[in-house]
Amino acid sequence: MGLNPHGGDHHREHKKMIDFSVNVHPLGFPQGLRRILNDQVDQLPYYPEIDGLHAREDLAEALELSRDEVILGNGAVELIYLYARLCRGKNVLIIGPTFNEYERAFRLAGADVSIFATMEEEDFELSIPRLEATLLDRPEVEVVVLCHPNNPTGTGISRIEDILQAVGDCEMLVDESFWEFSELPSFLPYINKHQILVLRSMTKFYALAGLRVGYGCGSKQLIDRMVNEKEPWTLNQFALASIPHLIRADAYQREVREWVRNEKLQFLQSLEMEPSWIVYPGHANFVLIKFPFELNALRERMKEEGIYFRICTDFQELGPSFGRFTIRDHREGIKLIEHLRGGLK
Numbered sequence: 001m002g003l004n005p006h007g008g009d010h011h012r013e014h015k016k017m018i019d020f021s022v023n024v025h026p027l028g029f030p031q032g033l034r035r036i037l038n039d040q041v042d043q044l045p046y047y048p049e050i051d052g053l054h055a056r057e058d059l060a061e062a063l064e065l066s067r068d069e070v071i072l073g074n075g076a077v078e079l080i081y082l083y084a085r086l087c088r089g090k091n092v093l094i095i096g097p098t099f100n101e102y103e104r105a106f107r108l109a110g111a112d113v114s115i116f117a118t119m120e121e122e123d124f125e126l127s128i129p130r131l132e133a134t135l136l137d138r139p140e141v142e143v144v145v146l147c148h149p150n151n152p153t154g155t156g157i158s159r160i161e162d163i164l165q166a167v168g169d170c171e172m173l174v175d176e177s178f179w180e181f182s183e184l185p186s187f188l189p190y191i192n193k194h195q196i197l198v199l200r201s202m203t204k205f206y207a208l209a210g211l212r213v214g215y216g217c218g219s220k221q222l223i224d225r226m227v228n229e230k231e232p233w234t235l236n237q238f239a240l241a242s243i244p245h246l247i248r249a250d251a252y253q254r255e256v257r258e259w260v261r262n263e264k265l266q267f268l269q270s271l272e273m274e275p276s277w278i279v280y281p282g283h284a285n286f287v288l289i290k291f292p293f294e295l296n297a298l299r300e301r302m303k304e305e306g307i308y309f310r311i312c313t314d315f316q317e318l319g320p321s322f323g324r325f326t327i328r329d330h331r332e333g334i335k336l337i338e339h340l341r342g343g344l345k
């Protein structure tokens with residue numbers, strides 16, 4: 001099985017690109033982190049902590065959990081693959097269209113995978129009654145996977161109890177990698193009431209895709225099982241030393257939330273000028289749009305002109321008329337809209 005396509009894949013060729021394809025905001029990482037990273041250079045002769053125990057403790061304290069309920073990953077993606085390995089031979093239902101690594105991870109791990117498709121006619125919102133009916137019909141399902149808010153549709157659940165009731169005894173993988181941008185409730189308070197692994201990523205909110213830091217939260221029993229399956233030293237010294245600084249960067253966290261909220265609002269207002277484009281604003285730092293034309297050729301042309309975005313050809317149920325655009329400065333958003341209008345000519 002080859003690797004999946006993702007946003008940001010032009011990076012090495014085109015450093016000057018205005019990149020709407022990768023869901024990382026353009027504000028940069030928190031001030032002060034550069035010094036911390038520089039200081040770690042002296043630590044390079046030594047192994048980092050094998051399981052990042054101190055960073056785990058710090059993170060657990062900030063999340064009001066115990067360190068035994070937290071596991072660190074080399075990006076959230078490491079933990080998706082690790083959790084999937086615990087699900088070998090299980091029957092897994094993924095709520096889609098969604099992030100393509102879940103399906104790959106579970107298939108590689110030898111799980112029996114199927115997709116529960118949310119529908120365009122329902123704005124890709126998850127219909128809990130339909131999910132509940134599907135699960136009643138298919139008692140063999142053991143694991144349900146939900147991305148919250150979802151990449152690429154941006155949808156989220158406002159009443160968590162409803163979905164927990166619908167999934168009943170199934171385990172859940174809930175990926176909250178974009179949750180910090182949203183005002184949605186979190187699944188975190190439920191990790192000891194249901195069998196749930198909640199994943200978070202530090203890639204998006206802290207603009208640190210290159211550092212590779214993510215974490216998972218679950219019951220002690222689940223985290224113990226994951227630790228038993230995990231490779232040693234998957235987080236390097238730079239990543240481990242960053243965690244305590246990132247979780248305490250309150251002013252930065254407020255700034256990012258506010259900036260994304262304002263720029264998104266203005267981008268959405270500009271999009272109102274194009275009534276034939278169907279906009280899915282969602283709860284994250286990106287927007288999904290369906291155009292009345294296919295995007296393939298236009299995207300190539302725009303790439304030449306220095307603007308790049310994510311085409312959704314590889315997402316189940318979407319296709320070449322759907323594009324996903326990360327929130328950037330709204331003036332860049334206006335430039336983007338002008339170029340996309342060119343697609344109509």
Ligand SMILES: Cc1ncc(COP(=O)(O)O)c(C=O)c1O
Nearest residue numbers: 075076077099151177201203214
């Ligand atoms: C929903 C979702 N989860 C996880 C990831 C991977 O995050 P990380 O960079 O922390 O591995 C992505 C990356 O795009 C994502 O969209």
